[in-house]
Amino acid sequence: MLDRYGIVALFAVVAALFPAIALAMAWIIRPKKPNQSKLTTYECGLEFEDFPEAAQNVWVQFRVQYYIYALIFVVFDIEVVFLYPWAVAYNALGLFALVEMAIFLAILVVALAYAWRKGLLEWI
Amino acid sequence: MDLIVFYLFATLAVIAALGVVALRNPVHAALCLAVVFISLAALYVLLSAPFVAAAQVMIYAGAILILFVFVIMLLSPGVDQGAGALKWQRPLAAVFGLALAVELILVLASAVLPAARGQYTPERLAQIGDVQAIGALLFTDFLLPFEITSLLLLVAMVGVIVLAKKRVRS
Numbered sequence: 058m059l060d061r062y063g064i065v066a067l068f069a070v071v072a073a074l075f076p077a078i079a080l081a082m083a084w085i086i087r088p089k090k091p092n093q094s095k096l097t098t099y100e101c102g103l104e105f106e107d108f109p110e111a112a113q114n115v116w117v118q119f120r121v122q123y124y125i126y127a128l129i130f131v132v133f134d135i136e137v138v139f140l141y142p143w144a145v146a147y148n149a150l151g152l153f154a155l156v157e158m159a160i161f162l163a164i165l166v167v168a169l170a171y172a173w174r175k176g177l178l179e180w181i
Numbered sequence: 182m183d184l185i186v187f188y189l190f191a192t193l194a195v196i197a198a199l200g201v202v203a204l205r206n207p208v209h210a211a212l213c214l215a216v217v218f219i220s221l222a223a224l225y226v227l228l229s230a231p232f233v234a235a236a237q238v239m240i241y242a243g244a245i246l247i248l249f250v251f252v253i254m255l256l257s258p259g260v261d262q263g264a265g266a267l268k269w270q271r272p273l274a275a276v277f278g279l280a281l282a283v284e285l286i287l288v289l290a291s292a293v294l295p296a297a298r299g300q301y302t303p304e305r306l307a308q309i310g311d312v313q314a315i316g317a318l319l320f321t322d323f324l325l326p327f328e329i330t331s332l333l334l335l336v337a338m339v340g341v342i343v344l345a346k347k348r349v350r351s
Contacts, residue, residue, distance in 0.1 A: 062226060121345060124251045128341045131244040132334045138236050139319070139327065146316025154320040157328065164331040168338040175342055 125177055129169075136165055187227055194220035207253045211246060218242040229303045232312045 143150070143158050172178060193216065200213035218241040225234035306314055319327050 121255060124248075124255055125341060125345050127244075127247050127251045129338065131240075131248060132338050134240060134244040135330075135334060138239060139330070141235075142232065142312050142316030142319055144316075145310070145312040146320070149313065149317055150320050157320055157324060161328060161331045164328075164335050168335045171339055172342055175346060177342055177346070 122180070129172060129177075132165065132168065136162070183227055187224065190220040190223040190227075194224070208250065211250050211253060214249065215242050215246050218246065229306060230311060232315055 139161065140158070143154060147154070197213045197216035197220065201210045201217065204210045204213060218237060222234040222237040222242070225231070225237055301314060
């Protein structure tokens, strides 16, 4: 059982080493001439020089809208977990299972349509 | 070999679980929880249940943990706001924790946990494939629970939308 997971372990080791080696290489070969602008925190789409308090304190309260997206994501994540065994056993199951999965997906599309209709997929 | 891997991930899971309880920063505790979930996934692989392991990583480490982190970021910006302990919290926690430990030890000492259930032995599952077995059972014997799951998810999502909508607008 376990010998087939050697490649997964190897993948995990490489994944852990990859960023470490990349950062170490950059640290070794880069010239070190820091100044104020280079040392500020960088985040895409934000200029921290304009918002000094944002650079110092990143423990800010998030908007509730992120949470709605996360919850909708959980629903569809669970849907994928059910799709996976269905797809693997598809040849053995036949038309009946196809109809059943269509019903399953249709019920969840109702949920998505409701969220869409209520305007929750728009960023306010 | 199996035993070495089991002890490796079991130790990792216990240490990370201690981290979840002991770390003061809630975000760090949530990251420790991710380590617990992934260690449990490795233990499921050892138990010849690769589908459960994959579902564990996808649902728990992927989705549930994101919810936890979002709740933390929504509710408590800042590290350890230091809301004082509830009255009697420590003695009560000790009593209930001890009771749970005694109960677990009693159950695990007396219970018989069979690896095989009915016709599904580990050897047969390795032969037909565990995901195929789950898929075949899901669409025959457990068809109704499967369909009800989708209704449950629908209700959960509508509930979220109704509850959250007021706050988004305001």
